Amino acid sequence: MIELGQRAREASRLMARADTGKKNAALKYMAEAIEASRERLAEANREDLERGRENGLDAAMLDRLELTPARIDTMIEGLRQVAALADPIGGITDMNYRPSGIQVGKMRVPLGVIGIIYESRPNVTVEAASLCLKSGNATILRGGSEAIHSNQAVAACIAEGLKRAGLPETAVQVVETTDRAAVGQLITMPEYVDVIVPRGGKGLIERISREARVPVIKHLDGICHVYLDSEADKAKAINIALNAKTHRYGTCNTMETLLVDSAVAGELLPELAEAYRKAGVELRGCERTRELLPDAKVATEEDWATEYLAPVLAIRVVDGLDAAIEHINRYSSQHTDAIVTENYTKSRRFLREVDSSSVMVNASTRFADGFEYGLGAEIGISTDKIHARGPVGLEGLTSEKYVVLGDGHIRQ
Template sequence: MREKIREMGERAREAAHFMAKAGSSVKREALEQMAANLAREHEAINAANEIDLGQALQKGLPQAKADRLRLSEKVVKEMIDGLRQVAMLPDPIGEVNRMWIRPNGLRVGRMRIPLGVVGIIYESRPNVTVDAAALCIKAGNAVVLRGGSEAFHSNKCLADILCKSLAAVGLPPAAVQLVETTDRQAVLEMLKLEECIDVMIPRGGEELIRFVAENARMPVLKHYKGVCHVYVDAKADLSMAENICLNAKVQRPGVCNAMETLLVHGEVAESFVPQVGKSLRDAGVEIRGCQRTRALLSDCTAAGEEDWYAEYLDLILAVRVVESMDEAIRHITKYGSQHTEAIVTDDFATAHRFLQEVQSSLVLVNASTRFNDGYQLGLGAEIGISTSRLHAFGPMGIEELTTTKFIALGAGQLRT
């Protein structure tokens, strides 16, 4: 196992040197080829995904988590659209951000370059295979992918299509490699390859991410969990607030940008909590609330301290009534995970204050938390959402898969 993973890392390092020099047109052609081949091979993709779904359901995987595994027609279309969107984005490599002139006439600037080799360890979602490959290729990187055992057949099918697409345009297939084993030892071996892999990005549950962060010898871009909040202000449009809350909680409850806690201003609680509570219950949501929430919802169970910290990833929601936005912000600061927070309000000053004072990777006004996604924010795709503030914060697109080096242009200057 150790030698196999090391060989993959060495091939990826060689491919990364090639990719760093690849022109914009050939990278665009590779991504367009990938999109066309995914569309052409939809039956093979569906067949592989059905094998994974069948095995997962036999093992008792919860429905919300099975949803993350499913490559529906919509998900496949989003992958294809994402590839095409990334293909058309400007190539960041070689861009000089700015230049300045020193007193001695030396011109100094910063040029954008690839990170090198990116390692990605992820669970459940096979669409990560495509999103990660697209962004890494566009940014001139190579990528080593290790998906979860539950998505093994789906990941392999997708990776094979991507590698064939690279070869078809003259790029090294080793620029996209999938670790084709479910042996967990492969993860540990990847985490030791600091001489081959420049950065590691884990995507999955908190247990996986902590394991990667604790064992990796290279830098890790991570988020442990998504405890996302929606705060309904005293001056909110309550009909809009209800729709936003339903979308944020119910559309896909098993994802990291789903709402886990609803905060409601006390001035609108008596009218809004019963209204939104009925809609949520009709959608199958279990509500756990504070004392004031329980007084307004007869079948609401009591929320304990652990509920305010919880990332349920299921049709469960914690609800708290607060007396002010200050109290809402204090709650978010204490219990949140700096992932995604939203406010529903018609008051501009209140919205502006919320945007300034809430320090999460995406803060929204009058919109669902479900928009914290690279595709939805116009990045084409994302390789993950970082809640670490160093090197990236929020959805990681092409630019977050690059760094900068200093360049200096002289005319014979010597240091004295």
């Protein structure tokens, strides 16, 4: 692992100064290599799937592991999209003269070496590698052991693309061992790794956050709220509350708890409950919710703190904005929270006082996404406050350094 780290560190110096054309060429060549290797990829993937079945992986795991032709198309398309994004590296901003006569600005630079630790999906290999490459970083990828053959086949295509473009093949390295100790090493060598991005289940992310001696860009939970204010427009309230829950159940920006002002709960909840029932969503409510919706199960303290990732919704009736904000700042995972209201002052208070990575007015929490925000890509969503917060695109994989230009200036 140390050798791997040293090679990554060396490659990162070359990648930091690689010009935009070369980086884009590498991405294009990778796409071509994948296109030309469809059969080889499918074969490697079959091997992983077979071994997975033998080892008794469940259906969901096997599904994530599979590289269908459509998923290969998506990988190729993703590479072309990343090539089309603007190169953030080297951009200089805020260049201003100071009273001393020097000119000071900031230049965007790569972070250096990024370690990506992920579970079964082999398509993450390409996705993560392409974003790190475009942002001028070297990458060490550590995928799940169950996907090792698929990942190595993908890695061969990546290496081919780098080589054809004249970039170091070591700019993207896939850890070849399936030894779990390798992860422990990867996250504890700050000399060679500048940041770790874990992608996977909560267990993986918790373990990595706990043990890492390197900064981690992560989100653990997406416990998102929608608050229907007393002055909410009824149609907007119902549309957003439904969309935020039922558009997709398994995503981190899905609403898990609905808060409704007591003044409008009687008007909104029965109609909403009927729509949720049709969609097959199980409802769990506080006492006041259950007065209006007797069929709802009892929501316990635990429900307020749970990310269901399933057709289950917790509902709480609250008395006004303050109670809603208090609930959110207590139980939210600081991912995404929304208010539905026509009231100007309450919308402004919600935006300012809710301490989450995305705060929304009259929009569905499902919009919290790098593509929807116009980042052009997303390596994850950070619920931390240090460095990147919210959807992390190319810029989240960079830093800025100060640039000072003078004409022989000395400090007086």
